[in-house]
Amino acid sequence: MKCTNPALGRLITRYELGALEELERESFVDHIVSCEYCHNEVYSMGPFMRVLRLRRVAATSGVLSARGGERGAVLHQTGRVVPMWRRTPVVIAALLLLALAMTTVMLRYRTSGRSATGALPWADVHVPKAEYRPADHGSLLRGGDAGALFERGMEAYARDDYATASNQLEMAIRLRPDDGDARFYDGVSLLMLGRNDEATDRLRQAVRLTGGARHEESMYYLGLALLKCDRPGEARAELVAVIELDGTHRGSAERLKNRIDTAVR
Amino acid sequence: MRKRLEHLLALAHQGDQQARDEVFLFLRTRFLVLAKLRVGDDDAEDVLQDAMMIVDRRFAELATAEHLLAFTDGVMRNKIGNFYLMRDSRRRYMVSQPEGGDPTYSIDDELAAAELEDVLRAAIDRLGGDRPRCRALLLGLCEGLSMEDLSRRVGIPRSHIDDWAFRCRQALRRILAKDFGLRF
Numbered sequence: 473m474k475c476t477n478p479a480l481g482r483l484i485t486r487y488e489l490g491a492l493e494e495l496e497r498e499s500f501v502d503h504i505v506s507c508e509y510c511h512n513e514v515y516s517m518g519p520f521m522r523v524l525r526l527r528r529v530a531a532t533s534g535v536l537s538a539r540g541g542e543r544g545a546v547l548h549q550t551g552r553v554v555p556m557w558r559r560t561p562v563v564i565a566a567l568l569l570l571a572l573a574m575t576t577v578m579l580r581y582r583t584s585g586r587s588a589t590g591a592l593p594w595a596d597v598h599v600p601k602a603e604y605r606p607a608d609h610g611s612l613l614r615g616g617d618a619g620a621l622f623e624r625g626m627e628a629y630a631r632d633d634y635a636t637a638s639n640q641l642e643m644a645i646r647l648r649p650d651d652g653d654a655r656f657y658d659g660v661s662l663l664m665l666g667r668n669d670e671a672t673d674r675l676r677q678a679v680r681l682t683g684g685a686r687h688e689e690s691m692y693y694l695g696l697a698l699l700k701c702d703r704p705g706e707a708r709a710e711l712v713a714v715i716e717l718d719g720t721h722r723g724s725a726e727r728l729k730n731r732i733d734t735a736v737r
Numbered sequence: 738m739r740k741r742l743e744h745l746l747a748l749a750h751q752g753d754q755q756a757r758d759e760v761f762l763f764l765r766t767r768f769l770v771l772a773k774l775r776v777g778d779d780d781a782e783d784v785l786q787d788a789m790m791i792v793d794r795r796f797a798e799l800a801t802a803e804h805l806l807a808f809t810d811g812v813m814r815n816k817i818g819n820f821y822l823m824r825d826s827r828r829r830y831m832v833s834q835p836e837g838g839d840p841t842y843s844i845d846d847e848l849a850a851a852e853l854e855d856v857l858r859a860a861i862d863r864l865g866g867d868r869p870r871c872r873a874l875l876l877g878l879c880e881g882l883s884m885e886d887l888s889r890r891v892g893i894p895r896s897h898i899d900d901w902a903f904r905c906r907q908a909l910r911r912i913l914a915k916d917f918g919l920r921f
Binding site: 473481482483484485486488489491501502504505506508511512514515516517518519520523524527528531532620621639643646647 | 769774854900903906909
């Protein structure tokens with residue numbers, strides 16, 4: 473198990489000791505709701521960090537807000553911390569970062585092969601909805617909660633509610649990490665939502681875990697996802713592999729590969 | 738996910754049964770993983786079921802996602818402690834939170850609530866033996882030092898404090914497990 477967002481996970485110690493500013497604390501709470509690793513860590517050290525937190529509360533008492541006392545292993549007070557936005561060095565650093573970010577974006581636009589209108593050449597590439605037939609998945613036994621979550625996810629997928637589908641399928645994957653079909657449909661759902669980077673990760677996992685027709689399909693959709701991420705070289709490699717498999721998606725893969733070759737020339 | 742959970746909680750508190758089911762499915766998914774890590778696959782389901790019954794009874798009091806997780810953490814800690822007690826036949830102490838709906842939790846092994854601080858103090862001292870900066874950092878946070886003061890005292894750039902704090906925390910955890918035999 474790993475932290476899903478180390479940039480936020482690193483705040484854990486100050487969170488447990490009640491030393492985060494309000495915005496940081498909200499961000500960390502958002503994170504802990506979805507990150508099993510950090511939740512497990514907070515749980516594990518709960519009694520000990522509580523002792524330290526109470527020590528901190530006692531040390532800073534008298535300047536706390538009137539929000540009441542300790543309420544549990546996760547909730548805590550923010551303590552006396554000067555709001556970050558009021559610190560001059562932080563403001564200067566923020567302005568410098570903004571300038572750097574704008575420069576990076578401008579450079580990226582110049583080198584990404586955008587057209588004169590500024591649009592990516594792959595923006596109009598159509599992502600077809602991958603078909604789902606419940607009977608196809610009868611051979612994979614999904615008992616208990618994983619099965620229920622998968623079925624709920626696919627019900628949402630069938631009615632084009634991709635956000636709900638992805639949410640349910642993610643939970644199914646946590647309970648059954650080797651479920652390639654769940655990863656595939658989650659990847660397609662993310663692609664339909666325009667969350668292309670996440671879709672790429674998910675579909676890569678599906679390629680690794682699936683076989684036969686699903687494997688070919690996963691590779692094809694991975695190619696689509698990579699294209700949507702403006703990574704035509706990697707997309708082409710996946711599409712070539714799909715063509716070599718000579719399966720259902722061969723024709724579509726050939727057309728897309730030809731389009732990449734034309735655009736790159 | 739937090740926004741979705743808060744939304745489902747709000748609906749559940751208004752009587753939406755499907756929303757309530759989804760909240761409990763989230764809790765089951767999250768805490769089953771935790772239970773399996775602590776009590777093993779065979780007993781995790783039983784421990785989880787016991788905990789969910791208590792959460793179900795107190796559900797009306799749990800307004801936010803954070804409170805829901807905090808309360809369920811406490812209930813799980815209690816149930817897992819009871820599990821260890823029954824399995825190992827050791828003496829335990831129950832520590833009650835102040836009134837106001839907070840959960841009780843048990844501390845397993847021979848550790849009583851009153852000894853917890855002594856163990857922690859000893860562990861931090863031991864940490865200081867190998868990593869004096871870690872000790873200074875943790876104690877500085879406990880004293881309520883600002884990030885700037887902490888950076889000056891410990892001699893770490895402010896931008897590195899969180900990474901250092903995390904590593905020191907993990908080192909403390911290892912000492913508690915290895916040198917004091919505490920079960921996580």
